[in-house]
Amino acid sequence: MKAKQFFVFIFGLVLWFSPVPDGLTLQAWHLFSIFISIILAVIIQAFPIFTASIIGLSFSILTHTLEPKEAYGGFSQSFILLIIVAFLIARGVIKSGLGKRIAFLIIKRFGKSSLGLGYSIIAADMFIAPAFPSNTARSGVLFPIVNALAADSGSKVADGTRKKLGAYLMMTSMAGITISSAMWLTAMAANPAGVKMAAEFGINITFGSWTLAAFLPTLLAFVAIPWVLFKIFPPQIKQTPDAPEIAKKELEHMGGVHKNEYIMGFTFIAMLTLWVLSPIFGFDKTAVAFLGLGAIMISKIFTLDDLAHEGRALGTLIWFGILYSMSSELNHLGFMSWLGSHISDFVVGYSWINVYLMLVIAYVFIHYFFVSQTAQMLALFSVFLGVGIDAGVPAQLLAFMLLFATNFNAMITPQGSSANVIYLGSGYIKSNEVYKFGGIITLLNTLIYLVFGSFWIVAVV
Amino acid sequence: MKAKQFFVFIFGLVLWFSPVPDGLTLQAWHLFSIFISIILAVIIQAFPIFTASIIGLSFSILTHTLEPKEAYGGFSQSFILLIIVAFLIARGVIKSGLGKRIAFLIIKRFGKSSLGLGYSIIAADMFIAPAFPSNTARSGVLFPIVNALAADSGSKVADGTRKKLGAYLMMTSMAGITISSAMWLTAMAANPAGVKMAAEFGINITFGSWTLAAFLPTLLAFVAIPWVLFKIFPPQIKQTPDAPEIAKKELEHMGGVHKNEYIMGFTFIAMLTLWVLSPIFGFDKTAVAFLGLGAIMISKIFTLDDLAHEGRALGTLIWFGILYSMSSELNHLGFMSWLGSHISDFVVGYSWINVYLMLVIAYVFIHYFFVSQTAQMLALFSVFLGVGIDAGVPAQLLAFMLLFATNFNAMITPQGSSANVIYLGSGYIKSNEVYKFGGIITLLNTLIYLVFGSFWIVAVV
Numbered sequence: 001m002k003a004k005q006f007f008v009f010i011f012g013l014v015l016w017f018s019p020v021p022d023g024l025t026l027q028a029w030h031l032f033s034i035f036i037s038i039i040l041a042v043i044i045q046a047f048p049i050f051t052a053s054i055i056g057l058s059f060s061i062l063t064h065t066l067e068p069k070e071a072y073g074g075f076s077q078s079f080i081l082l083i084i085v086a087f088l089i090a091r092g093v094i095k096s097g098l099g100k101r102i103a104f105l106i107i108k109r110f111g112k113s114s115l116g117l118g119y120s121i122i123a124a125d126m127f128i129a130p131a132f133p134s135n136t137a138r139s140g141v142l143f144p145i146v147n148a149l150a151a152d153s154g155s156k157v158a159d160g161t162r163k164k165l166g167a168y169l170m171m172t173s174m175a176g177i178t179i180s181s182a183m184w185l186t187a188m189a190a191n192p193a194g195v196k197m198a199a200e201f202g203i204n205i206t207f208g209s210w211t212l213a214a215f216l217p218t219l220l221a222f223v224a225i226p227w228v229l230f231k232i233f234p235p236q237i238k239q240t241p242d243a244p245e246i247a248k249k250e251l252e253h254m255g256g257v258h259k260n261e262y263i264m265g266f267t268f269i270a271m272l273t274l275w276v277l278s279p280i281f282g283f284d285k286t287a288v289a290f291l292g293l294g295a296i297m298i299s300k301i302f303t304l305d306d307l308a309h310e311g312r313a314l315g316t317l318i319w320f321g322i323l324y325s326m327s328s329e330l331n332h333l334g335f336m337s338w339l340g341s342h343i344s345d346f347v348v349g350y351s352w353i354n355v356y357l358m359l360v361i362a363y364v365f366i367h368y369f370f371v372s373q374t375a376q377m378l379a380l381f382s383v384f385l386g387v388g389i390d391a392g393v394p395a396q397l398l399a400f401m402l403l404f405a406t407n408f409n410a411m412i413t414p415q416g417s418s419a420n421v422i423y424l425g426s427g428y429i430k431s432n433e434v435y436k437f438g439g440i441i442t443l444l445n446t447l448i449y450l451v452f453g454s455f456w457i458v459a460v461v
Numbered sequence: 462m463k464a465k466q467f468f469v470f471i472f473g474l475v476l477w478f479s480p481v482p483d484g485l486t487l488q489a490w491h492l493f494s495i496f497i498s499i500i501l502a503v504i505i506q507a508f509p510i511f512t513a514s515i516i517g518l519s520f521s522i523l524t525h526t527l528e529p530k531e532a533y534g535g536f537s538q539s540f541i542l543l544i545i546v547a548f549l550i551a552r553g554v555i556k557s558g559l560g561k562r563i564a565f566l567i568i569k570r571f572g573k574s575s576l577g578l579g580y581s582i583i584a585a586d587m588f589i590a591p592a593f594p595s596n597t598a599r600s601g602v603l604f605p606i607v608n609a610l611a612a613d614s615g616s617k618v619a620d621g622t623r624k625k626l627g628a629y630l631m632m633t634s635m636a637g638i639t640i641s642s643a644m645w646l647t648a649m650a651a652n653p654a655g656v657k658m659a660a661e662f663g664i665n666i667t668f669g670s671w672t673l674a675a676f677l678p679t680l681l682a683f684v685a686i687p688w689v690l691f692k693i694f695p696p697q698i699k700q701t702p703d704a705p706e707i708a709k710k711e712l713e714h715m716g717g718v719h720k721n722e723y724i725m726g727f728t729f730i731a732m733l734t735l736w737v738l739s740p741i742f743g744f745d746k747t748a749v750a751f752l753g754l755g756a757i758m759i760s761k762i763f764t765l766d767d768l769a770h771e772g773r774a775l776g777t778l779i780w781f782g783i784l785y786s787m788s789s790e791l792n793h794l795g796f797m798s799w800l801g802s803h804i805s806d807f808v809v810g811y812s813w814i815n816v817y818l819m820l821v822i823a824y825v826f827i828h829y830f831f832v833s834q835t836a837q838m839l840a841l842f843s844v845f846l847g848v849g850i851d852a853g854v855p856a857q858l859l860a861f862m863l864l865f866a867t868n869f870n871a872m873i874t875p876q877g878s879s880a881n882v883i884y885l886g887s888g889y890i891k892s893n894e895v896y897k898f899g900g901i902i903t904l905l906n907t908l909i910y911l912v913f914g915s916f917w918i919v920a921v922v
Contacts, residue, residue: 005759047759048765050758050765050768051755051758051759051765054751054752054754054755054758055751055752055755055759057748057751058748058749058751058752058755059752061744061745061747061748061751062744062745062748062749062752064743068539068745068747068748069537069539071748072537072538072539072542072747073537074537075536075537075542076530076533076534076535076536076537076782077533078529078530078533081533081536084775282525283522283523284522284523284529286522286529286533287518287519287522287523287529287532288519288523290515290516290518290519290522291516291519291520291523293515294512294515294516294519297511297512297515298466298508298512298516304509304511304512304776306772307511307772307773307775307776308770308772308773308776308888309769309770309772310772310775311767311768311769311770311771311772311773311774311775312768312769312772313772313775314545314768314771314772314774314775314778315765315768315769317775317778321537427769
């Protein structure tokens with residue numbers, strides 16, 4: 001066992017046997033010790049996220065900190081299964097040739113530089129976001145295209161060339177989702193829930209006022225993100241002056257749209273239609289995805305042999321399911337509200353501007369412990385909003401900022417959003433890279449929204 | 462779409478819109494229509510079991526026949542996850558070299574013929590069964606050895622040589638588990654539950670009386686099964702006179718036990734110990750398996766790259782989880798008890814011997830609809846036992862026979878036992894082969910236990 005691995009075990013043991021802080025149960029503390037040890041293990045690269053998660057899971061069950069039923073509950077969560085199915089469908093998009101075609105069309109238009117590709121991906125995301133109330137589903141649409149873009153530019157995981165282009169594009173698209181979700185009231189599942197919770201404080205937010213409030217900071221973040229990642233997490237291929245011409249030739253070479261591309265395209269459009277209609281007919285999004293997977297299996301675009309090579313998706317299901325279960329149990333056991341109340345106590349007596357800054361920053365960083373954006377909103381949004389209003393922070397300003405923060409902090413950990421999980425599952429990005437560069441993007445987002453966004457909101461809304 | 466596939470859809474639609482039988486809800490009838498269509502699709506090979514299951518799943522959710530929460534519930538069942546983890550650990554047993562070594566030791570001793578190997582596998586199973594109260598866990602022990610036996614004899618799935626030897630050995634071991642579970646009170650999780658339910662009818666069954674009652678029919682089945690499968694599902698390699706000598710040389714070539722074999726062996730023994738102790742300390746068996754998996758990942762016997770090639774395990778989790786959820790919802794919706802009560806009505810007025818035969822045979826074949834042996838026992842054992850006693854069937858005879866049937870009917874479908882699922886996941890056996898040859902073995906078992914077993918039980922117990 002390596003020194004780092006040994007260190008994580010010692011760290012976990014010391015926490016486990018440390019005195020339990022006032023206001024927490026022993027069980028909550030024990031679960032926290034395990035959870036934070038897993039996260040530490042991933043950050044310092046003692047273990048991969050899968051290994052750390054299964055070891056943490058077995059400890060939590062064998063010590064009776066978690067009941068098996070609670071611990072395994074994540075595996076049957078609809079939104080987690082959606083990630084897994086989206087994964088398999090993405091393989092179909094690539095295999096059918098449709099992914100290649102769309103990728104070449106994008107390269108033909110924007111492909112002169114890696115940076116140009118980065119911007120074009122986020123622009124596409126922004127454009128489709130208002131019609132996608134699930135950022136998981138949206139990442140399921142974007143991911144296969146980004147994946148094809150990378151693979152067709154000669155950057156693949158299997159041959160060790162992930163850093164040529166793919167890693168950068170994946171990281172950029174993942175970062176893009178944090179801001180495309182903040183841009184529109186309907187771009188993330190929890191946004192309307194937050195609006196409803198704000199209404200209970202007398203704060204009225206509409207689709208229009210949300211869009212207006214989000215406009216400037218989101219635009220700035222849009223301009224900044226691809227460029228910043230290009231500097232700190234650069235692709236090895238930077239300029240690709242010949243790429244548009246090559247793409248054009250490849251498209252000519254591909255000829256007319258093939259039968260499998262039509263089937264894949266039709267399946268995809270049918271899925272999108274059902275997803276958009278899902279709130280009206282009460283369709284479960286994951287069941288729609290399973291139906292789409294069934295369709296491409298009937299037409300042999302995706303086969304059982306293909307499935308046999310998708311073990312990575314199983315790994316994703318397992319580690320994400322485990323972390324989700326642990327995080328929601330931490331919430332049930334009162335750990336999250338305990339943390340929230342400590343923050344409330346802490347801000348008493350400061351000026352409203354300081355309280356505002358502290359609350360938003362704390363809200364952003366607490367996401368370290370949450371595996372679901374929706375869960376964080378449900379657990380903490382009202383608490384934080386109430387504390388702030390009591391301390392004199394303008395209600396609407398704080399409400400908007402916390403709503404945006406629920407989205408723009410999503411990249412702080414690999415498990416911070418189910419969209420991240422899809423990108424990570426590709427193998428192009430390592431989890432410790434998310435902790436690092438996702439952390440930097442979260443800082444960048446926080447700075448942009450907090451500084452420019454605050455003045456903008458006060459001025460225009 | 463092929464004719465067979467079209468036929469399944471028409472079959473499902475006709476059932477769906479048929480008048481609902483008295484005593485059933487519309488929902489139960491709709492779920493039954495979907496469930497039986499999936500099974501039909503697999504039997505006639507219209508779809509593979511994975512494809513049929515995901516299409517059935519999406520229909521059942523999109524038509525609101527099942528709620529997503531119910532439909533996905535199977536994915537977080539501890540015993541289903543145990544199958545998946547056992548699968549990954551089996552890969553570790555092979556990779557470490559330990560599987561090879563054990564396989565060569567068996568070949569050296571019994572390897573002169575494929576039939577000899579078949580007998581030696583079931584004998585080993587019988588021998589360890591009383592200490593394994595979970596047949597899933599037991600199949601997790603046997604499977605990697607059978608897998609190594611097959612692979613090291615040059616019979617592999619990947620190169621199309623599964624029928625040389627592997628398919629026969631897998632089918633034989635799967636059949637062996639149906640009778641090793643019937644042999645001992647402690648060889649299957651539901652056996653003690655059944656004994657307890659029998660006690661409520663005043664029937665006293667002990668470990669000793671169970672063993673005595675099971676002895677003769679199990680012995681006969683043990684003699685018959687490898688030979689019958691050898692005739693109806695023959696391996697292409699029949700005589701292997703040189704195999705023991707080759708195995709001996711290979712063992713010499715392997716030299717001393719390697720470090721990874723020690724680690725794997727130690728991990729395995731530790732897992733077995735924790736499994737055996739699990740009832741005392743309340744350890745969840747699956748958590749123990751996750752810990753074992755963690756251990757072989759820390760020691761790099763099983764790596765994330767290995768995991769990436771285990772997509773088949775994901776497929777298994779999905780189809781088995783779906784069928785399990787559907788089957789247990791059919792039970793909750795009263796379908797199973799409705800079926801049971803129709804059988805009760807049917808047997809009124811017959812002589813006790815006829816009632817006995819009808820009840821046992823019905824109990825065996827109803828397993829077609831059950832995905833869990835335990836679920837069938839909980840749903841139907843008491844009903845059937847009560848009906849029989851009322852009709853004058855000797856209570857102890859019927860109780861024993863239903864308890865044995867709970868085990869010996871397990872091979873009637875691919876999903877009839879979680880042990881089957883592990884073997885199927887290997888790819889050596891196709892699901893439609895289980896319907897055929899597993900069906901024949903179930904008939905054979907029924908004949909042996911019902912004819913010889915009945916006289917034996919009446920004579921000795």
